[in-house]
Amino acid sequence: MTPPKVGICKTCPARIFFGEMPSGAHNPFDAAPTANGTHAIARFFGATPMMRTAAATDAERYTSHFATCPNASTHRRRSTPRGRTREAVTG
Numbered sequence: 001m002t003p004p005k006v007g008i009c010k011t012c013p014a015r016i017f018f019g020e021m022p023s024g025a026h027n028p029f030d031a032a033p034t035a036n037g038t039h040a041i042a043r044f045f046g047a048t049p050m051m052r053t054a055a056a057t058d059a060e061r062y063t064s065h066f067a068t069c070p071n072a073s074t075h076r077r078r079s080t081p082r083g084r085t086r087e088a089v090t091g
């Protein structure tokens, strides 16, 4: 099974596709399945692969591109802004 809508990572030459996580987030995955991938395609919702945690019996498992991209740090949004204002300590 070839994932649909395979594209190229913005910051490296890898072929990736976007899958929807159970949380609803869309995450990039390496287009080529790997034996030790962490996720598998549960089903398709339209053209969007719905991802789930891979089971040992899954033939095609996919690895999050966050784990393999050499520039992964540029993909992730900062969850905590730097220089966040500290709460004033009184007393």
Ligand SMILES: [Zn+2]
Binding pocket: 009, 010, 011, 012, 013, 014, 065, 068, 069, 070, 071
């Ligand atoms: Zn990349």
